[in-house]
Amino acid sequence: MSEIVFEGVSHDFGAERVVDDVSLVLAERRIGIVGANGSGKSTLARMINGLVSPAAGRVLVDGLDVSRRAREVRRRVGFVFTNADNQIVMPTVREDVAFTLRRHKLEKADAAARVDATLERLGLTDLADRPAHRLSGGQKQLLALASVLVAEPGILVADEPTTLLDARNARLIARHFASLDQQLVVVSHQLELLEDFDRVIVMEHGRIVADDVPSIALDAYRVLIA
Numbered sequence: 001m002s003e004i005v006f007e008g009v010s011h012d013f014g015a016e017r018v019v020d021d022v023s024l025v026l027a028e029r030r031i032g033i034v035g036a037n038g039s040g041k042s043t044l045a046r047m048i049n050g051l052v053s054p055a056a057g058r059v060l061v062d063g064l065d066v067s068r069r070a071r072e073v074r075r076r077v078g079f080v081f082t083n084a085d086n087q088i089v090m091p092t093v094r095e096d097v098a099f100t101l102r103r104h105k106l107e108k109a110d111a112a113a114r115v116d117a118t119l120e121r122l123g124l125t126d127l128a129d130r131p132a133h134r135l136s137g138g139q140k141q142l143l144a145l146a147s148v149l150v151a152e153p154g155i156l157v158a159d160e161p162t163t164l165l166d167a168r169n170a171r172l173i174a175r176h177f178a179s180l181d182q183q184l185v186v187v188s189h190q191l192e193l194l195e196d197f198d199r200v201i202v203m204e205h206g207r208i209v210a211d212d213v214p215s216i217a218l219d220a221y222r223v224l225i226a
């Protein structure tokens with residue numbers, strides 16, 4: 001399992017302290033992050049692959065300082081955004097998944113086999129030649145996930161991956177998460193998605209206010225927002 005370490009991490013946007021002196025060691029397989037709107041969850045998640053650099057402190061992924069070794073870290077950390085439209089770049093489903101591997105120096109046949117296996121795994125094989133922009137919201141989320149997973153990152157960070165989905169597609173994504181070998185860090189407002197995770201972190205005003213197994217941390221969060 002990978003290890004993600006936050007050492008006294010703070011971040012400001014303008015005059016607002018968005019992440020406030022967070023220290024964490026994340027070594028569990030599936031970790032959820034919850035908190036009210038604007039509590040700093042996305043900012044914290046984005047620090048794991050260097051999309052945001054902390055103003056103070058350090059973030060380490062498997063011992064690599066994310067701010068200094070961003071390129072190596074990004075090979076280990078796949079990031080799935082809330083809105084899959086921001087992530088889909090190629091005309092068809094298959095091309096979009098294949099695009100991720102363009103710099104992986106794989107033989108053409110090996111790359112194609114990996115793309116096919118990933119499409120199969122996420123139930124996208126029948127949609128492989130469809131225009132990506134015409135997929136449903138749920139199918140787009142699955143495609144965004146496929147395009148990240150095809151690179152076989154050791155860590156998957158997903159920022160509200162089910163927010164735009166109906167209950168059925170949200171369950172589909174939850175099932176895929178349950179079957180992944182990767183270490184998973186998921187920011188979500190859908191608490192049921194995190195119920196069988198190993199650990200849940202609750203944020204408020206940029207600080208960690210609860211950090212426990214889901215049954216305890218989610219209850220603490222429910223009390224907080226009641």
Ligand SMILES: Nc1ncnc2c1ncn2[C@@H]1O[C@H](COP(=O)(O)OP(=O)(O)OP(=O)(O)O)[C@@H](O)[C@H]1O
Nearest residue numbers: 013014016018035036037038039040041042043044
């Ligand atoms: N790029 C940015 N520039 C300026 N302010 C930002 C930026 N990104 C986030 N913020 C601000 O930082 C604060 C924390 O935002 P963040 O997205 O981390 O919260 P969040 O907990 O993920 O919220 P939500 O649940 O609404 O997605 C918010 O007040 C937000 O407006």
